[in-house]
Amino acid sequence: MTGSLFKANFWSTDILSTIGYDNIIQHLNNGRKNCKEFEEFLKERAAIEEKYGKDLLSLTRKKPCGQSEINTLKRALEVFKQQVDNVAQCHIHLAQTLREEARKMEDFREKQKQQRKKTETVMDAAHKQRNLQFKKTMDAKKIYEQKCRDKDEAEQAVHRSANMANQKQQEKLFVKLATSKTAVEDSDKVYMQHVNTLDKVREDWQSEHIKACEVLEAQECERINFLRNALWVHVNQLSQQCVKSDDMYEQVRKTLEMCSIEKDIEYFVNQRKTGQIPPAPIMYENFYCPQRNAAPPGKTTGPNLARRGPLPVPKSVPDDPDYSLVDDYSLLYQ
Structure with missing residues (x-):
C-alpha cells in the first residue's frame, strides 16, 4: 500500500510544476461530482416512489374492486385492497427515507468541501510563496552572473592596460575592478541568501504538499467508503421494500387460501333464496x-x-x- 500513497506518487522534477497536486484536486473534484450525481439520483428515485405510492393510494381508495362481492371472496378482496394500500404507504415511506439519504450525502459533500478548502488555501499560499521566492532567486542569480561578467571584464581591462604609460587611466581601471569585485561579493551574498531562502521555502512547500496529500487521500478513502456504504444501504432499502411488499401480498394469498367456493355459494343461497317450490x-x-x-x-x-x-x-x-x-x-x- 505504501507504493500507492498520494504523497509518494504526485511529484514533479520541475520545482514550479503543480501537475501532481492538480491531478489529485481534479480527481477529488470528480469524486465530489459523482457524490452529487448519486444524491440527485436518490432525489429523483424518491420522487418516483412518492408518486407511485400516491397513485396507488388513489387507486385503492377511489376505484371500486369487487364491492358487491360476498362472504369469503369479499374478505379476500378487502384484504387485497388493504394490503395494496399498505404497499402504497411503504413506497411513500421509502421516498422519505431516500430523501434523508440524499440529505446525508449532501451534508457529507459539504463537510469535505470545507475540509478541502482549508487544505487548498494552505497549498495555494505555499505555491505562491514558492513561485515568488524562485523568481527572486533567479533574479538574484542573474544579477550575480552579470556582476561576475563585469568583474571579469574589469580584470581583462586591467591586464590589457598593464603596459600603458597613463597612470591615471590604470588607476581608474583598478578602481573599477575593485568596485566590481565588491559588487560580485555583495550579489553573491544576496544570491546565496535567496538560494537558502528558496530551499527553506521548498522544504516548507514539500512538507505542506505531503500533508495535503495525506489529508486529500484520507478524504478520498472516506468518500469512497461513504459512497459505497450509501449505495449498499440504498439497495438494501429497495430489497426491504420488496420483502415488505411480498409479506403484504402473502396476506392476500393466505386469505385467498381460506376462500371457499362452496361456502360462498351456500352463503349466497341462504341470504337470497326465494323458495324451493317451482311454479305449477x-x-x-x-x-x-x-x-x-x-x-x-x-x-x-x-x-x-x-x-x-x-x-x-x-x-x-x-x-x-x-x-x-x-x-x-x-x-x-x-
Missing part, C-alpha cells in the same frame, strides 16, 4: 267447455281457437232448400 304447469282451459283439460300449454292437439268453441255441425247439405237453417233458425222470411 299452466293448464289449458276451454272457454266453451267447463271441463278442464289437463294437458299443459303447448301440448294440445287441436288448433288454437283463441278460447272460441267449435263451429256447429249443419243438419242439411248445401243442396237442401233449408241449408241456411241452423237449429230451427232460418234466414228466410216466411
Whole structure:
C-alpha cells in the first residue's frame, strides 16, 4: 500500500510544476461530482416512489374492486385492497427515507468541501510563496552572473592596460575592478541568501504538499467508503421494500387460501333464496267447455281457437232448400 500513497506518487522534477497536486484536486473534484450525481439520483428515485405510492393510494381508495362481492371472496378482496394500500404507504415511506439519504450525502459533500478548502488555501499560499521566492532567486542569480561578467571584464581591462604609460587611466581601471569585485561579493551574498531562502521555502512547500496529500487521500478513502456504504444501504432499502411488499401480498394469498367456493355459494343461497317450490304447469282451459283439460300449454292437439268453441255441425247439405237453417233458425222470411 505504501507504493500507492498520494504523497509518494504526485511529484514533479520541475520545482514550479503543480501537475501532481492538480491531478489529485481534479480527481477529488470528480469524486465530489459523482457524490452529487448519486444524491440527485436518490432525489429523483424518491420522487418516483412518492408518486407511485400516491397513485396507488388513489387507486385503492377511489376505484371500486369487487364491492358487491360476498362472504369469503369479499374478505379476500378487502384484504387485497388493504394490503395494496399498505404497499402504497411503504413506497411513500421509502421516498422519505431516500430523501434523508440524499440529505446525508449532501451534508457529507459539504463537510469535505470545507475540509478541502482549508487544505487548498494552505497549498495555494505555499505555491505562491514558492513561485515568488524562485523568481527572486533567479533574479538574484542573474544579477550575480552579470556582476561576475563585469568583474571579469574589469580584470581583462586591467591586464590589457598593464603596459600603458597613463597612470591615471590604470588607476581608474583598478578602481573599477575593485568596485566590481565588491559588487560580485555583495550579489553573491544576496544570491546565496535567496538560494537558502528558496530551499527553506521548498522544504516548507514539500512538507505542506505531503500533508495535503495525506489529508486529500484520507478524504478520498472516506468518500469512497461513504459512497459505497450509501449505495449498499440504498439497495438494501429497495430489497426491504420488496420483502415488505411480498409479506403484504402473502396476506392476500393466505386469505385467498381460506376462500371457499362452496361456502360462498351456500352463503349466497341462504341470504337470497326465494323458495324451493317451482311454479305449477299452466293448464289449458276451454272457454266453451267447463271441463278442464289437463294437458299443459303447448301440448294440445287441436288448433288454437283463441278460447272460441267449435263451429256447429249443419243438419242439411248445401243442396237442401233449408241449408241456411241452423237449429230451427232460418234466414228466410216466411
